[in-house]
Amino acid sequence: MKQSIQFVRNFLILTCFVLPVAVAAEAFGTVNFNFDSDQLDARGQQQVDQIAQRLKAINSYKPTVVVGYTDAVGSSGYNQDLGLRRANTVARALVAAGVSVDEIGNISSRGKSDLLVAVTTADRRNRRVTVGLAEILAACRSYREVQISDNAVGDELQADIIERLNTATSKRTELQGSGRNGPAFQMAGAAREDCGKAAGLAAGSIRKVEYSKRCFCSFARLQAALN
Numbered sequence: 220m221k222q223s224i225q226f227v228r229n230f231l232i233l234t235c236f237v238l239p240v241a242v243a244a245e246a247f248g249t250v251n252f253n254f255d256s257d258q259l260d261a262r263g264q265q266q267v268d269q270i271a272q273r274l275k276a277i278n279s280y281k282p283t284v285v286v287g288y289t290d291a292v293g294s295s296g297y298n299q300d301l302g303l304r305r306a307n308t309v310a311r312a313l314v315a316a317g318v319s320v321d322e323i324g325n326i327s328s329r330g331k332s333d334l335l336v337a338v339t340t341a342d343r344r345n346r347r348v349t350v351g352l353a354e355i356l357a358a359c360r361s362y363r364e365v366q367i368s369d370n371a372v373g374d375e376l377q378a379d380i381i382e383r384l385n386t387a388t389s390k391r392t393e394l395q396g397s398g399r400n401g402p403a404f405q406m407a408g409a410a411r412e413d414c415g416k417a418a419g420l421a422a423g424s425i426r427k428v429e430y431s432k433r434c435f436c437s438f439a440r441l442q443a444a445l446n
Contacts, residue, residue: 247273247283250309252346254290257304259312267309270350271316282324282353282366285310289331290345291338302328302348309348324353324366362429362436372422372431380431383438384414390441403444410437 248270250263259267274283287302287309306326313323336344367376391407414437417430 246349246351248350250305250348250350251343252305252348253343254341254346255293255301256346257301257308259308264312267312268316271313271318274313274318274350283313283318284325284351284353285313285323285327285348287328287330287348288333288335288345290341290343291331291334292341293331295330295332299328299330302330305346305348309350313350362432365432365435367428367431367435369428372427376431377418377422380414380417380434383410383434384418387411387414387438387441390445401444403441406437406441406444410434410441413437 248266250259250266250270252258252263253260285306287304287306289298289302289305293301303326306328310323310326331345334345335347336342338345387407387410391404391411394401394404394407413430414434417427417434420427420430
């Protein structure tokens with residue numbers, strides 16, 4: 220168990236350079252905490268168990284995003300640290316509940332900067348950790364940074380590859396028609412090529428995961444160029 224916890228911490232160090240603090244994610248559940256505490260109470264443990272069951276049931280290739288929050292009481296620096304400690308508590312509890320450590324993709328804190336309930340007093344609803352699935356990479360320096368494992372290949376991954384292929388193809392046509400042949404046009408072409416190769420490879424191909432990573436990375440660069 221200690222090795223699994225250390226792996227989570229090491230994984231955080233690696234992924235913090237890939238995903239920003241605020242990651243677009245599909246919400247899966249919330250875990251609440253007592254005042255000034257980073258330890259799970261009975262209700263919090265029950266919430267973790269429910270989230271763990273959902274995560275294990277879907278078998279998604281998308282990395283899990285764990286974000287800690289606090290209420291408005293206390294300094295920003297203290298609450299930033301408290302939110303991170305709460306997020307790490309939930310990440311460790313998810314691993315203990317049977318969620319694969321490989322699925323923990325991003326652990327971060329928003330402290331008291333994103334109150335769920337806009338009050339200046341202590342409120343349990345604000346003392347929370349949210350767990351979700353990352354929608355997309357927000358930045359990509361190398362396709363090797365994309366966290367897709369060999370056992371992630373399936374219908375969900377194929378559908379997302381095809382969606383990115385179609386978007387890249389239509390965006391390239393749109394940019395070409397408007398004469399805007401700049402970085403976005405070039406990245407649309409790269410994404411179309413990488414996603415096309417990924418989509419065409421069979422699930423059992425040894426290159427499927429590699430080109431899936433290339434597809435996601437090129438598409439993330441396209442999104443960055445468009446923005």
